[in-house]
Amino acid sequence: MKRSTVQLLFALCGLVIMGSCSAPKNTASKQGKAPLIAPSEIVEKTAPRLDTVVAIKEAVQEQAAANNPAVIDNTLTPEQKAWEMFREGLHKNYDFAAAMHYDVRKPQFVMIHHTSQSSLAQTVRTFQLAHTKVSSHYVIGRDGRVVQMLNDYLRGWHAGRGKWGAITDMNSVSIGIELDNNGREPFPDAQINSLLVLLDTLKTKYSIPQKNFIGHGDFAPGRKDDPNVFFPWQLLAERGFGIWYNPNYLVQPPITFNPIDALKLMGYDLTNQEYAIKAFKRKYIKSDLSGILTEHDKAVLYDLYRKYY
Ligand SMILES: [Zn+2]
Numbered sequence: 001m002k003r004s005t006v007q008l009l010f011a012l013c014g015l016v017i018m019g020s021c022s023a024p025k026n027t028a029s030k031q032g033k034a035p036l037i038a039p040s041e042i043v044e045k046t047a048p049r050l051d052t053v054v055a056i057k058e059a060v061q062e063q064a065a066a067n068n069p070a071v072i073d074n075t076l077t078p079e080q081k082a083w084e085m086f087r088e089g090l091h092k093n094y095d096f097a098a099a100m101h102y103d104v105r106k107p108q109f110v111m112i113h114h115t116s117q118s119s120l121a122q123t124v125r126t127f128q129l130a131h132t133k134v135s136s137h138y139v140i141g142r143d144g145r146v147v148q149m150l151n152d153y154l155r156g157w158h159a160g161r162g163k164w165g166a167i168t169d170m171n172s173v174s175i176g177i178e179l180d181n182n183g184r185e186p187f188p189d190a191q192i193n194s195l196l197v198l199l200d201t202l203k204t205k206y207s208i209p210q211k212n213f214i215g216h217g218d219f220a221p222g223r224k225d226d227p228n229v230f231f232p233w234q235l236l237a238e239r240g241f242g243i244w245y246n247p248n249y250l251v252q253p254p255i256t257f258n259p260i261d262a263l264k265l266m267g268y269d270l271t272n273q274e275y276a277i278k279a280f281k282r283k284y285i286k287s288d289l290s291g292i293l294t295e296h297d298k299a300v301l302y303d304l305y306r307k308y309y
Helices: 002-031 039-046 049-067 078-089 120-126 189-206 233-238 259-266 273-284 295-308
Strands: 109-114 138-140 146-148 174-179 213-215
Touching: 109 189, 120 138, 138 189, 174 189, 189 233, 259 273, 259 295, 273 295
Parallel strands: 109 174, 109 213, 138 174
Antiparallel strands: 138 146
8 A cells, every 4th residue: 555655656756757847848849949938939838738737647547557456446546636636726717837946845834633532443444434524644553553644745634723823724734643542541652652753754854843843732722632631742842843841940930021922922822812821731731721821830931932932
């Protein structure tokens, strides 16, 4: 399954490269050595790109079927579905002249969840049922087994409604990781160790900033509370995923320090202040999950503010 997906991606990239390389070649041969080409002429000669996209898509499907005969009988792979959607990015009403230099957009956030389910298998099934309308890029079992369910470059449906800083469509910019957990229990070491390895891979591969490793509960306070209070955010921060305060240097913040502004600066949506404070405390305080900031909580917030913002 994994190997065929990789092969398909290679095929897809190869075809895109072939497609983008062949068009200028034809244009050049017809134009001879003419140094200047009017933009309208370029548009005219590269206009059939929409048809080219269809041809490439069909070729990709053929290639996929050749690599994996099961594809013919089963539904399309996520990559093939994405290829269908890809066509919608070309607007028929505009002239088209293909640019030479591009690659794919990369994820810039990682969002961590707990599944609130009883097993890895149950979560995998949930993400394969049509009516659930949810998905995640990775699911990690209690024993540390990692199952990838979506290509990193595809948009998973894990974040839903919420806000973090100015970002509302978190699905478009993030990778979702689900941890098998019933919602009320600690996370076993094997599971966290696998998570740390995965986070390290993603951070390096996509240059994801340290502050952009967040929980679902950070993004959707009041609506979501995962990962639960047992999640080891401090350990993650020590490895460079997310942020943490220094308990040995907590000081009373100056009178000019506004904790609500600091929460907003961190990314929290303050539409409902109580929900935002609860989300902050679930992550950083843990012993008291009320919607009120104590002097200690304000000192923690001030330390984070000084260190990272
Ligand atoms: Zn979640």
